[in-house]
Amino acid sequence: MDEKVLLTGNIAAAEGALYAGCRHYFGYPITPQSDVVEYFSAKLPQMGGEFVQSESECTSINMLYGAAACGIRAMTSTSSPGFSLMQEGISHIAAAELPCVIMHVQRGGPGSGSTQTAQMDYNQVVKGGGHGEYRLIVLAPDSVQEIFDFVQLGFYLAEKYRNPALVLTDAIIGQMKEDVELRTIDFGPTPEDRSWALKIHRSPKGKSANVHSAVGIVGIYNEWLARTNEKYENIKRDEVRFQSMFMEDAELAIVAYGSSGRAAKGACKLAREEGLKVGVLRPITLWPFPQPQIEELASRVKKILVVEDNLGQMVEDVRGAVEGRAEVHFMGVFSRHMPDCNGMIFPDTILEEVKKLL
Amino acid sequence: MSGEDERKLICDTPDCINNTLLPTCPGCLHGVVARCVCEAIDDLGIQENAIGVVGVGCHAMTAGAVEVDTISTAHGRAPGVATGIKRAYYGEAIVFTFQGDGDLGAIGLGDVLNAVNRGEKLTTIFFNNAGYGNTGGQMGPTTIEGQVTTTSPYGRDPAQSGFPLHMAEMMASLRGCAYSARVGINNLKNYAGARKAVKAAFQKQMDNIGYGFVEFLCTCPPGWKKKPDEAFHWMEKAMMEEYQLGEFKNVDEIT
Numbered sequence: 001m002d003e004k005v006l007l008t009g010n011i012a013a014a015e016g017a018l019y020a021g022c023r024h025y026f027g028y029p030i031t032p033q034s035d036v037v038e039y040f041s042a043k044l045p046q047m048g049g050e051f052v053q054s055e056s057e058c059t060s061i062n063m064l065y066g067a068a069a070c071g072i073r074a075m076t077s078t079s080s081p082g083f084s085l086m087q088e089g090i091s092h093i094a095a096a097e098l099p100c101v102i103m104h105v106q107r108g109g110p111g112s113g114s115t116q117t118a119q120m121d122y123n124q125v126v127k128g129g130g131h132g133e134y135r136l137i138v139l140a141p142d143s144v145q146e147i148f149d150f151v152q153l154g155f156y157l158a159e160k161y162r163n164p165a166l167v168l169t170d171a172i173i174g175q176m177k178e179d180v181e182l183r184t185i186d187f188g189p190t191p192e193d194r195s196w197a198l199k200i201h202r203s204p205k206g207k208s209a210n211v212h213s214a215v216g217i218v219g220i221y222n223e224w225l226a227r228t229n230e231k232y233e234n235i236k237r238d239e240v241r242f243q244s245m246f247m248e249d250a251e252l253a254i255v256a257y258g259s260s261g262r263a264a265k266g267a268c269k270l271a272r273e274e275g276l277k278v279g280v281l282r283p284i285t286l287w288p289f290p291q292p293q294i295e296e297l298a299s300r301v302k303k304i305l306v307v308e309d310n311l312g313q314m315v316e317d318v319r320g321a322v323e324g325r326a327e328v329h330f331m332g333v334f335s336r337h338m339p340d341c342n343g344m345i346f347p348d349t350i351l352e353e354v355k356k357l358l
Numbered sequence: 359m360s361g362e363d364e365r366k367l368i369c370d371t372p373d374c375i376n377n378t379l380l381p382t383c384p385g386c387l388h389g390v391v392a393r394c395v396c397e398a399i400d401d402l403g404i405q406e407n408a409i410g411v412v413g414v415g416c417h418a419m420t421a422g423a424v425e426v427d428t429i430s431t432a433h434g435r436a437p438g439v440a441t442g443i444k445r446a447y448y449g450e451a452i453v454f455t456f457q458g459d460g461d462l463g464a465i466g467l468g469d470v471l472n473a474v475n476r477g478e479k480l481t482t483i484f485f486n487n488a489g490y491g492n493t494g495g496q497m498g499p500t501t502i503e504g505q506v507t508t509t510s511p512y513g514r515d516p517a518q519s520g521f522p523l524h525m526a527e528m529m530a531s532l533r534g535c536a537y538s539a540r541v542g543i544n545n546l547k548n549y550a551g552a553r554k555a556v557k558a559a560f561q562k563q564m565d566n567i568g569y570g571f572v573e574f575l576c577t578c579p580p581g582w583k584k585k586p587d588e589a590f591h592w593m594e595k596a597m598m599e600e601y602q603l604g605e606f607k608n609v610d611e612i613t
Contacts, residue, residue: 024446050445055472059438062431062469066411066442069429074446092432198427198443200407200451204373212430 003182009147009174010077013103013167014039016151017075019184022101023049024074026063028056028082031115032171033105036077057082061089061102068093068100068164069211071197073155077103080121081112083129090164091130095213097196097228099158101151102136102166105174114341117171118333119258122313125168126287133225135232137165137239138286142262144178150284152185157239159190161231168286170309172259172344241284242293246272250279252358253297254350255318256307257283264307266347271354278354286314294321303327303357309336309345329357372396374405376425385579385586388416388485390543391552392423394574395454395483398556399424404564408452411440413466415458415492416578417485434466437473440480452563454481460490463499463523470529474569477534477612481559482569484525486540487576488597495581499523502600507581522600526573530606536568537561538607542575544594548603558608568612575601 007015014036017025025040037053044051054060060076067074078086083104093100106121108114125138137157139150147169154165198209215224243261246268247253256264261282271278281297283290297304304326306315315330322328331353336343371377374396382388399405408426412418414433421428431439436455444453462470462484473480489507490496497510502522504513514522530538537559541552552574559570575597579589 024442026442050448052441052445052476054438055468058435059441059469059472062435062438063442063445065431065435066429066439066444067446068442069439070443070446072446074442088432089435092435096429198409198429198451200409200447202406202427204405204425208376208425209427211428213432214430218430 004179005182006177007144007180008035008177009144009169010036010105011039012144012148012180013077013151013169014043015180015182016148017101018043018047019148019182020073020152020155022073022075022155023047024067024072025049026052026054026060026067026074026076028054028060028078030057030079030082032107032174033077033079033103036103057085058089061086061093064100065089065093065096065098068098069096069198071194075101075103077105079105079107080109083121083124087130090136091132091134092213093164094130094134094136095132095215096211097162098164098211099155099162100164101154101158102164103151104166104168106168106170108341116341117259117309117344119170119260119309120313122286122308122310125166126289134228135163135235135287137161137163137235138168139165140168140257140261140284140286142173142258142282144173144176145180147173148180148182149185153187156187156190161235163231163235168258170259173262236288239285240288240290240293242290243280243282243284245280245282247279247281247297249277250301251277252279252303252305252354253301254278254280254305254307254354255283255294255314256280257286257314260307260309260345263345263347263350267350267354270347270351276354276358289317291317291321294318298322298325301326303329305329305331305353305357307331307345307350309333372400374399374425376423378422380423381419382416383580385577385589386416387543387574387576388420389423390549391483391485391574391576392420394543394549394552395556396424397553398560399426401557402560402564404452404560407450408454409443410454410456411436411443412456413458413461415461415490417456417458417461420485421456434461434464434469436461436466437469437478437480437482441473441476441478444478444480449479449566452560454483454560456483456485458485458491459487459500460498463525471532474529474532474534474571477568479563479566480569481563482571483556484571484573485576486525486573486601487578487581489578489581491578491581495578495583500525502596524601526571526606529569529571534569534612535571535607536609536612537570539571539605540573540575540601540603542598542603544590555605567610
């Protein structure tokens with residue numbers, strides 16, 4: 001049995017990176033993820049790594065761009081307003097097709113919003129956020145253990161596809177404590193070719209590496225578009241991940257991710273105790289979105305309830321997959337237990353809504 | 359004339375130069391800066407560990423002439439990217455940035471100030487041609503007072519758009535900076551000084567002392583709407599009057 005320790009989600013993210021062999025971190029303090037920055041600042045110097053506190057999230061992501069271009073495992077983390085500042089750099093990293101991991105602990109927006117929890121950055125994270133056409137591989141854990149595991153998975157997928165990966169949490173699961181089993185997960189080999197990376201001790205006679213984000217200026221635009229499009233299609237085909245619970249005989253399905261997915265699972269257990277035929281589909285990859293699974297779901301259940309801590313973002317993707325073949329209902333930020341930024345959506349509130357729908 | 363027997367090689371190309379044709383305009387001095395950097399890299403024997411980082415602007419195309427691993431970045435972001443590379447290789451890479459005046463002095467001013475202030479062991483080659491060349495000759499932070507550009511059609515008016523930015527002096531004022539100089543490449547004497555300055559700026563990085571910064575005064579004939587010779591003379595007169603050449607900092611320890 002491996003070691004189990006009590007950790008917050010944010011610290012588990014940092015430990016996940018360290019267990020994945022990441023020794024380079026660049027970050028800037030912002031609530032509710034400043035403890036990630038603090039943790040790396042203490043740990044990395046002791047482990048022979050490099051920690052840099054940048055002057056802005058704009059520079060954090062550019063430091064990450066430089067480190068990722070060298071073919072090493074590197075990471076940054078932030079929360080919503082900081083994530084907005086990173087969009088330019090993320091667009092460049094995706095254009096240059098570099099592997100790296102971004103940890104995003106959501107808070108309320110827009111603007112400076114609140115420092116409390118929310119799931120309001122789904123569209124920004126999943127649909128792009130920066131300019132141009134690109135995709136991030138987005139993993140949405142719902143427990144501290146999954147945060148630890150998914151940071152490692154993020155590094156693996158990022159290297160497998162040479163594409164930035166993002167682990168999306170929020171103030172609830174980032175700040176809560178749970179037992180975590182600490183171990184390095186072996187996902188299998190990643191591509192050995194590192195010819196694209198910036199190098200030292202290079203033979204002057206050898207071909208120099210040229211990492212660039214000017215895909216239509218330095219490179220041939222249509223080649224880039226065709227290559228990345230094929231990559232994205234492969235990811236959509238092979239990397240969809242989700243959790244399904246009590247779906248076999250369900251008449252109503254709840255679709256929710258992250259902290260809301262956790263609440264939905266709680267509501268589902270309560271419903272089953274009362275004999276109600278309720279199931280949960282929790283998307284783990286928000287991109288690639290489990291669209292085929294939700295399409296299939298729409299032919300089996302009459303009603304789908306989407307729960308997310310916002311005004312309705314993922315629900316649009318669910319409606320797109322359902323295409324009118326089932327009723328799609330939504331509960332969001334107005335179902336919080338308190339009518340302000342400190343509120344949260346609890347399982348019993350979801351259960352009440354389920355009962356109204358059944 | 360019998361030909362080959364009487365021909366003597368008096369000037370060869372640097373080892374580090376990549377003989378790609380640069381898309382620079384007639385009368386542009388950017389290619390001369392690239393040659394100067396290549397000669398400094400050859401002199402110091404650092405080609406195999408050198409990595410170039412470029413922003414957005416004509417300077418970025420110029421980096422194609424230097425035969426090292428390179429990376430292109432967003433406008434103004436080269437110092438942050440260079441920091442990531444330097445840290446990725448635990449200081450072993452010799453990392454330099456090519457940046458123009460709009461890139462470094464406007465959109466990326468915060469990036470470079472903070473990189474220098476952290477005392478990063480990096481080298482920046484700054485191309486000052488008093489405006490935005492790549493986008494067609496708009497006013498930049500180093501455009502001089504009264505200079506007519508496409509966005510200062512009545513001449514740069516300090517009351518409306520401020521003053522020419524003196525980057526080399528500003529860099530020298532930061533404690534993380536180990537070397538800062540402004541150089542010209544308008545004659546052989548100044549060129550020799552420029553080569554020496556680039557070597558000194560790299561040496562501060564190689565000796566793990568601090569940031570090295572070299573500002574080159576350059577021309578932009580199409581941006582300035584001048585013929586190549588007129589542009590050259592305007593640089594020697596108007597720009598060199600505003601921007602004094604010289605070494606503003608050269609220390610063996612940053613404190």
